[in-house]
Structure formats: C-alpha cells, structure tokens
Amino acid sequence: MDYEKYFQEELSDEEILRSFAVVIPFMNDMVRDDMAFGLSDLTKYIAYSAAETFELNVKYGNEPVDAVKECLRTGKIQIIDIPEHVLGTAMKAVIKPIRNAKGEIIGSLSNGIAMGEVIRLLTNIRVLSESIGQVSHNMTQLTQSSVDLAATAQKSAQLTEEAREAAKLTDEVLNLIRDVANETNLLGLNASIEAAHAGEQGRCFSVVAEEIRLLAKQTKESVKHIKTIIDRIDKSIQDISKAVEETAATSEEQAATNQEISANLASIEDHVRDLNEFSKKFA
Structure with missing residues (x-):
C-alpha cells in the first residue's frame, strides 16, 4: 500500500x-x-x-x-x-x-x-590521500634505489671475486719469476765455477757470471717484496669482499622490506581513495 x-x-x-x-x-x-x-x-x-x-x-x-x-x-x-x-x-x-x-x-x-564537521572530515581525507600518495611515491623511489643498490653490491662482489682470482694469477707469475731467478742464480754459479777453472782466460767471464748472480739475487728480493705487497692487496680485497657481501645481503633484505612496505602503502592508498570517493557523496 x-x-x-x-x-x-x-x-x-x-x-x-x-x-x-x-x-x-x-x-x-x-x-x-x-x-x-x-x-x-x-x-x-x-x-x-x-x-x-x-x-x-x-x-x-x-x-x-x-x-x-x-x-x-x-x-x-x-x-x-x-x-x-x-x-x-x-x-x-x-x-x-x-x-x-x-x-x-x-x-x-x-x-x-x-556541514562544518563534514567539510573538515573531507579536507582531512583529501590531505591524508595526498600525503599517502606522496609517501607511496617516495617509497617507490626508495624501493627502486634499494633494488639498484642491491644490484650494484652484487656487481661489486663479482668484481672483488675477479680481483681475488687475478691476485692468484699474479702469485703464479711471481712463482715463475722466482724459478727463473733460481735458475739464473744457478747458471751464474756454474759460470763462476767454469771461469775459475779457466784461470786468467776466464776472468771476464767470471765478472759476467757475478753480475748474473747479482741480478738473480735482486730479482728474488724484488719478487719477495712484490709478494708482500700482493699479500697485503689480497688481504684488503678479502676484507672488501666480505664487506661487499654483507652490504649486498643487507641491501637485498632492505629492498625486500621496502617492496613489502610499498605493497602495504598501495593497499592503504586504495582504501583512502575509496574513502575519498565515498565521502564525496556527503559533500
């Protein structure tokens, strides 16, 4: 009815x-x-x-x-x-x-x-919506920066590992130079012996042999000095590698956390947007 x-x-x-x-x-x-x-x-x-x-x-x-x-x-x-x-x-x-x-x-x-309270509510919702939008935008940028930082850290870790491998190759070269120096020293020693057997005729040859042995000795000393420097470099590379690995792990964890926060902010932003649209019905 x-x-x-x-x-x-x-x-x-x-x-x-x-x-x-x-x-x-x-x-x-x-x-x-x-x-x-x-x-x-x-x-x-x-x-x-x-x-x-x-x-x-x-x-x-x-x-x-x-x-x-x-x-x-x-x-x-x-x-x-x-x-x-x-x-x-x-x-x-x-x-x-x-x-x-x-x-x-x-x-x-x-x-x-x-409408005073309603207008204040609508204003607060609008400000909240804008603030959430700005925070979400900033968080997106921060998340991307974290992802980029994690990628850079991984690349740095790869480069430090390559540097360690290069240091190992340097050790092989130094070992080769050391062997050559030992052989040269032995050659100089044999030459000195032969020069002594030759007497007066072998005097010049003896001088050359002595120079060869001196060169071999200096080469060995240089190799030893270079080895010390390379060991220090290798130690530094290991420390850097460890720090880079820790940074990479932290960056990846931070990136994952930031992505989760961004997802939560996106959800809040959607709810605030819905609230903003709903509140317009009372304007």
Whole structure:
C-alpha cells in the first residue's frame, strides 16, 4: 500500500502541512548531524525547528527565501551550499516540494544541514590521500634505489671475486719469476765455477757470471717484496669482499622490506581513495 498517497487522500492540504509541522520538531533528534527544518505553504513560513549550532532566522509568517520560491514554482528539489561566512557555519540546504493527492504543490519542506564537521572530515581525507600518495611515491623511489643498490653490491662482489682470482694469477707469475731467478742464480754459479777453472782466460767471464748472480739475487728480493705487497692487496680485497657481501645481503633484505612496505602503502592508498570517493557523496 502507498501509505503516503493514502494519507494525502484522507487529509486536506491544511491537514497535510499541519502534520509536517507536528513532526519536524522531532526530526533533529533522529539524526546525527545538526539540522534545522522550515515548513512553508505557497506564500509564507508556517513552522520552524531550529538547529543547535546555527540560526536561519526563519519566522512564522515571513515570506520564503528565493530558493524556496524556486522550489514552489518549478516543483524541483533545490540544493544550496551556504558558505561559512554567511551564517557562521558552512551548511547545505535541501528544499523539497510538498504535494497533495492530486500532485499539486501545496508547500515546501526546507532542511538546513550543518556541514562544518563534514567539510573538515573531507579536507582531512583529501590531505591524508595526498600525503599517502606522496609517501607511496617516495617509497617507490626508495624501493627502486634499494633494488639498484642491491644490484650494484652484487656487481661489486663479482668484481672483488675477479680481483681475488687475478691476485692468484699474479702469485703464479711471481712463482715463475722466482724459478727463473733460481735458475739464473744457478747458471751464474756454474759460470763462476767454469771461469775459475779457466784461470786468467776466464776472468771476464767470471765478472759476467757475478753480475748474473747479482741480478738473480735482486730479482728474488724484488719478487719477495712484490709478494708482500700482493699479500697485503689480497688481504684488503678479502676484507672488501666480505664487506661487499654483507652490504649486498643487507641491501637485498632492505629492498625486500621496502617492496613489502610499498605493497602495504598501495593497499592503504586504495582504501583512502575509496574513502575519498565515498565521502564525496556527503559533500
């Protein structure tokens, strides 16, 4: 059963408007937002229920405001946003025509809704959305930097390993030079012996042999000195390699953590975006 139409058929125009006048004082207690209600017939206000935080200055018998007149003239719902400086608080006014059983407009019901809290909520949601978006953007960049750092650390670890392998090859070269020096020293010793056997005729040869042995000795000393330097370099490379491996492990762990945080932020951003869209329905 269409109860609205049933009661409209049973009541006169005056009785319908009087019914609204009886009900509107109770309506503000039934909603969360602070509201004011005004009731008019075709020419004047006939009832008013004030809000707690703002005053519409509606008086019995006053001529309706222009928006009410437009609603009565067109039969269309009027929705008006009133800025804070007008009445001391931001509010939204909704004006709906009242019709009798014949569909004729006999009056209007105005509803003023305080929007201060709603606007602050919408502003906070918008700021939160923008902040989350900026944090998410920064986190994405940080995550990419962590991934790049991890890749660089892995590359550094590979290079240090190659350096260690190169150091091992240097050891092989030094061993070869050491063997040559030993052979040269032995050759010089044999040459000295042969020069001694040759007596006076082998004196020049003896000088050459001595120079050869001296060169071999210097070569061995140089090899020993180079070996000490290379050992130090190898030790440094090992320390660097260990540090790089630790850095690589930390970077990979950080990258994984940042990716997880980014995923969580993306989820929060989606929820905030949904909340922002949902809140626009109350704007």
